[in-house]
Amino acid sequence: TVSAGNGIVYAYRSLGSGTDALPLVLLQHFRGNLDNWDPALIDAPAQERRVITFDNTGVGATSGRTPNTVAAMADDAITFIDVLGLDKVDLLGFSLGSFVAQEIALHRPDLVNRIVLASAAPRGAA
Template identity: 40%
Template sequence: MDTPATRHTAVNTHTRFAEVKGRRIAYRDIGQGLPIILCLRFRGVLDSWDPAFLDALAVNHRVITFDYSGLGQSTGKPSYLRVNMAQDAVDLADALGLEQFIIGGWSLGGIAAQVVARLHPERILKNILIGTTPPGKVRVGPKPVFYERALKPVNDLDDETVLFFHPESQKSRAAAVASHNRIAARTTDVSPAIPIDTVLKLLDESKGEDIFVDDNGYRDFLKTTHIPALVISGDHEIVFPVENWFDVVPETKSVHLLVLPQMGHGPQHEAPQICADLITSFIKNG
């Protein structure tokens, strides 16, 4: 068992590699307990997660994060097609010998997580969805400021504040600085940022799709499945407005929606301990 001096944390744990179907999936693995595989956001890599959130979650669970194929430290062909991102998570679970696991995701990763649950329901214990969208047509789309900031060649702290926090709140701006500094604390074995040319190419390849087009019964599955799902969203969500969940949740059997006030697209970075506590309680009791 790890001692306090040797305990693996999100900042000091080594990146590992799973050889799967001719490619290497880079992943990190901390904590013990029921395994949680977390799927990344748009333009995200292993080092896009706030270490405080991962460490708080790893107190009670085995937390596994990874780079999608061809991005960050992973090899293979990169893709933002949701089925391909979901397959990365499933292939990693297979490589780690996980027959059943909790699937989770942030933003774009929340879409991938829902696809995993739809295609492999027998393997999913629970579904954790952060700052993401339900399947199918939605009433409220992303705010224009999201595209203005998210497609800049390089995002700085001010961009992060606008994209993931609530820039009109002094408390939220302070939380953005704190989260940025926690992420920056890891200085070795860091996954490289995704070049903007690659981002634009991936977007171009998937431009024929709606954000989460319902072409495989995803929405009906969400409404009828008994797999417990926890949706965590900020009330200042500029990418996937939380109002769209209001249209879906009342028709479901097992989706639980939590809206956190004065928070944006990254509530788990603004309030890492609170979000980890909510997820832990949901996994235990949901």
């Protein structure tokens, strides 16, 4: 875990240690937590880079209250990334995580190098 200045204690897992490639931060689907990522998916990139999975605020083992907007989820994810001391990352967003990845890019474009959107849409349903 890592504690943020906002009082949230984030649960996360970090695999791999490649120092040349930027870290890859994974953003989970609705009702998912850091344990939902298939090792078959994350083990391959972890051979060459750091891959980070985490529970967003109020999800799984992370403290706090679950945000009720994608923008708030993105702000919480940015806080987590900042607490880890990462200046630039690649993002992989799956489903709801793809919405969060897009919001992160809007809120903090300096933080994002590349984004992979899986099961994505440019905006959620009404």
